[in-house]
Amino acid sequence: MRFSEAWLREWVDPPLDTQALTDQLSLSGLEVDAVEPAAPAFSGVVVGHVQSVAPHPDAEKLRVCQVDLGDGEPIGIVCGAANVAAGQRVPVATVGARLPGDFKIKRAKLRGVESNGMICSASELGLAESSAGILVLPADAPVGEDFRAFLALDDHCIELDLTPDRADCLSVAGVARDVGVLNRVAVREPRIEPVPAGSDDRVDVTLAAPAACPRYLCRVLRGIDPRAPTPLWMQERLRRSGLRPISVAVDVTNYVLLELGQPMHAFDLAKLDGGIEVRMARDGEELALLNGDTARLRADSLVIADAKRAVALAGIMGGADSAVGDATRDLLLESAFFAPAAISGKARSYGLHTDSSHRFERGVDPTRCVLAMERATALLQGIAGGTAGPVVAAVSEPDLPLPPTLHLRRARIAQVLGLAFDDAAVTDILSRLGMTLTAVGDGWQVTPPPARFDVQLEVDVIAELGRVHGYDRIPVTHARSAAATRAPLEMAYDPQRSRRLLLDRGYYEAVTYSFVSPELQRLVDPDAAPLALANPLSAELSVMRTSLWTGLLQALRQNLARQQTRVRLFESGLRFRQAGAELMQEPMLAGAIVGPVLPEQWGAVGADADLFDLKADVEALLAAAGCAGEVAWTAAAHPALHPGQSARIERAGKPVGWLGSIHPSLAAALDLPVSVQLFELDTSALSGAPRPAFAPLSKFPSIRRDLAIVVDRTVTFARIEDSVRSAAGDLLRELVLFDIYVGEKVDSSRKSIALGLILQATSQTLTDDEVAAVTARVLDALRADVNAQLRT
Template sequence: MKFSESWLREWVNPKLDTNALCEQLSMAGLEVDGVEPVAGEFSGVVVGEVVECGQHPDADKLQVTKVNVGEDELLDIVCGAPNCRLGLKVAVAKVGAVLPGNFKIKKAKLRGQPSFGMLCSFSELGMGEDHSGILELPVDAPVGDDIRDYLQLNDQQIEIDLTPNRADCLGIKGVARELGVLNQLDVNEVEVDDAPVASNQTRGIVLDAPKACPRYLGRVIENVDMSASSPLWLQEKLRRSGVRSIDPVVDVTNYVLLEFGHPMHAFDNDCLNGDIHVRFANQDEALTLLDGNEVKINADTLVIADETKALALAGIFGGLDSGVTESTKHIFLESAFFNPDDILGKSRQYGLHTDASHRYERGVDPSLQMQAMQRATQLLLDIVGGDAGPVVEAVSSEHLPQRNKITLRQQRLERVLGTKIPSERVQDMLERLGMDVESTETTYTVVAPSYRFDIAIEEDLIEEVARIYGYNNIENVAPIARLSMNPHPEKQLELNTLKQVLLRQGFQEAITYSFVDPKKQSALFPDMQGLVLPHPISSDMSVMRVSLLPGLLSALSYNQKRQQNNVKLFESGLAFLPNANEKTKVSQIPMLAGVMSGNTNDEHWGKENQAIDFFDAKAVVEQLVALRADSSQVSFEADTCSAYHPGQCAKILHDGKLVGRVGAIHPQHQKVLGLSTKVYAFELEQGFLSDRKLPSIDAISKYPVNRRDIAVTVDESVEIGKLLKSIEKIGISNLVDINLFDVYQGQGIEPGHKSLAISVWLQSKEKTLEDSDIQNSVDIVVRHLQDHYSATLRD
């Protein structure tokens, strides 16, 4: 918000210079973004009066004037402004004057006529961009006075940046109230009397949406004179607040907006039909706005309408067909309170951002409508004349915001701030902020003012006290802190431990978006419907991921397209799985996933150039699973999944429960995903990985380990993982390890069969095993394989 310092000081005038005043505002939370002079640097410019004005003999567009500047002699000045005329009070730069840009005024001849000065426009004095004509001063401007003093141009334009909760300071009244509290000064409120009623003309008001608009005031003002001009003082206050003067009616509504922080709007009364209705729009109802653009209004947008059509977007922008023009004779003035929730975000839907919407979105004072109406009426009657009708008010009291009642404890205030503030000072601050306060020795019972929507709990009051008291005035007291170790269950594996395993395997961590391309996700997981975002960043980031793979595969594709052949990436994050039982219809499951492509090693003369295969991916998963210390409870079983290649996919089970998958990405997805080579991937639930079995203490055997190799042939359909697991469960007490070290099919092996070479490691904790003990254990294994897998012992 922008305003002039002099206007603020009309309300409250602390004994502070500009810098100190701005510093005080910033420290109170009204951050000052910038301070600029309201006019350029100039000198030697005075008020003058044109006493003679005639046509230049040798130039059609120039006039020769004599100007009275309060000196013994009149000044001859040649002027080319179209609005120069007899009797006009003007700004005169005399010979010797210095204008902005260090432009010095000297004696001159223009087409043969002497000129001893210059009649100045707004732009020539650094007061704006208007250079269409010379500056016209009021008829009572004292001739000879310095123009800087007369127009109070030794003034500063201050711009403050407000947080969204401080809508009460979007007007001079609110900023002055803050400054008064900070300096313990009374604010000079503007006296607003009821405007005289000289007409009985009224227009009915119907609140069709009382929750969205619980209060609406309207007044008809007849016989206004739109040919009148806004007075210079009004134009200047608007200009110094960053608002351009348009016409008297618009200028007055803008002035009230800046003065009270309350938006208003005026309609051409002759363009209205019947009563005013405040209602929600009909879907795709059309409205041509004041800027000439036609919009189709959504059904959730509040509008001001008459009996036949929409007139304006409520709290946002007026309509062209009902707007005030130069030919307007009668106006209908509105002053309303709109619920912020029903205005919030609507202006952005239509590509608009107005001063009115900026304030209504944050909330205006619901008790200010009548005062704003009377203030605007007063100004209009003074400027454009007319006959004001009675104010018609429609109100739904039950829907108006209620003032919050809060209790502030003295002890709590002192404990949070770390300092003691006298109770009388606290009460004075709260009362100057507009609050009703009842105090006891230990508490303050406070009723928040109607314009402070943000004060609802005790902490809000503590913040107000600290802000007004001054953060710089609170003593620096170091807090007392006690350190304690955070409890961490020993059986809980940290995520960083899992990441370190992957980093040692050559993986790099990736961080991808939680929202992905619906086409890629549907290709990988056609049976899982991701949560669709209502307002996505783009169409290819419009659904929440049901797996980490879409994002990781996109990252891998990005690297492949940049000539990175060997890529290993992993990511930890949430997958958003459909779940009708959840309130949000999705379950958020922490997952750990990885993708890998290329060769096992970079190209090297001494190393074999071998492509990554399924077993490389499975080995990575097994290393992660090994951290749980209960690998025997985890199994890999062949699986089919839309994302993975058939025959190269395994589901990972823990005690029979599915906890992840590993395999090769299906070749049919390579084109959709932009992959150039075969890619292997895995994905596991973090909860499964991080919950490990605690190790137990056991004696280490001091006796030797014995190895025996067994070679058997089995049907090629036999799953080797299940076969090895079954050997572990036989119950051989001395069995310490099993390892498959060879698989063979070919010459010497019957078609449809395969040869398995298995090493069995045996060790006792009590003695050195004898050959008979070892052979007995081997025989048990062989018999088990023969009975359960129809295995045949190879010679």
């Protein structure tokens, strides 16, 4: 919410400067996000009166103007603007003036004609990004007055970053009400009188969806001047609130939106066919919107329709076919209350976000429709003329929201805030907030005003007492309780240790959205049914991820597209999987790598990272968690991983993760190289590793025996390792795999494995006979278990 400080002070003017006012707003829960000057610094600009305009003798596009500055003889100014005309009041930068950008005005000759200043456009004064000509001021602008003073440009634009629950402050009226309460200052609301009907013109209204729209008002306004200019004071208030002036009808409805918080819309009456029906859209019905898009509507969307078609997406955006244009003379004004539940999420589902939807989603005061209609009618008639018909109202009383009646207890106030309020203070604060109080034995029955959709519980009322009293004035108290502490499990999984380990190994941490594209989700994990969001941010972020790979692959693709040839990313976070009616939120750690093993350098031959490079990183993670020895690597298929180049990671027979190369079809779909390597671990399954225990070092020398065996190509090293360790017993200190050979000297269906057995006893030096016996047992076990043959 952005507004002018000067506009706010017309409503309520506490004895505070700008800094104190904004500090007070932030401390009361209305966080001030920015305070900016209403106009950039400039000086020496006054209001001038153009007395005459003559062609330049030597330049077709220049004109010589005689301008009265109110201090003597008119001065000559050469102007190139096509819209300059005699009789206009204009801003004039006099000789010596300084404009934005530190541009100094000097006396000059333009094509031989002396120019003693410059007639300014809005963009030259920093009041607009671009201008088609000079800025023309109202005819009653006082000649000679300082232009900054005339437009009150020594003002500030205040921008609030409101939380969704404070929709009541999405207007100058709402902020003024809060400022008045905080400072015990009266709020001066503008006097809004009902505009009497000057004709019987009316449009009938039918509420076909009363639960979604329990109140709808409309009014015919005939004979307006469509070319009437929006007054400069209104244009300035819109500009300082971040809105661009468009046309008188649009500007007035925007002004009422900012002033009272009630969204309105103006239809071109000549483009409507018959009466107005507020109904749900027909599935597949199309509506051309004001922004140039065409929306294909769903049956859950509320629309405003005439006898033939939908003409507006209710509470969000009007239709192009009924839009007000330069030739519009007859209007139909709309002011309505749409239920928040009917509008919430609909704008985002169509890729839209408007000032109207922002307010209706959070809740608009259902009682302000009539006041806004009268305000807009009076402003339009005062600017563009016209004859108003009667206000036509369609209301479904049972469907209008009723504020709850809440029981506020004195004891509960002290318990929550740690501060005792006397009855007079409670009554004063809540009454100034617009709440109705009735005293009961232990407190009050409180009814909040219709605009306060956020006050639904007793604690909400107490929060209002604390907010208005001042959070900084609530004394600090410390709870007295027996604090029970619990030491962390010694062998619990440590996410920070894993994070540091991956950073040390050259990875970068990524943080991606938990909600992802359904299409990408199906590519990565087609077997899992993701949870669809009820109100997604966009269609590309509409389901919850079932794997961290979805976000990592997108990040990987973006890095590669930016010429990063060596990428190593990891992410820790939750994945979301449905187990029946329950949603499982599982902590995961995932990574993705692509590109050379080492950064480019002269001392090593470049080679792309493969599956085994990533496996080394994962084994380091498992070792850091203390469970590397309990993990088995099982060849298995995963939809996102390359067949034959993927492994399921298991612990105690249960899957704890996956590792492998990306599947070629997935790589092609995402335009990624097939050399991408992926891993994902369920970190909740990595806790509970055996506690490390000290073992005394042997005083006796170790002995190494190397064996070369030939086995089938399908035999894994894990099976060989299990067989060797089982046969060698306690004497085996270390088993080293130092060579794998496949080639001409070995059968094509088999491979040669070279093993190093390091043997050592704790009580004696091993003899040759003892070593030979262990070696023989190992060979016998390998023959029996994996059909191994000793290679000679």
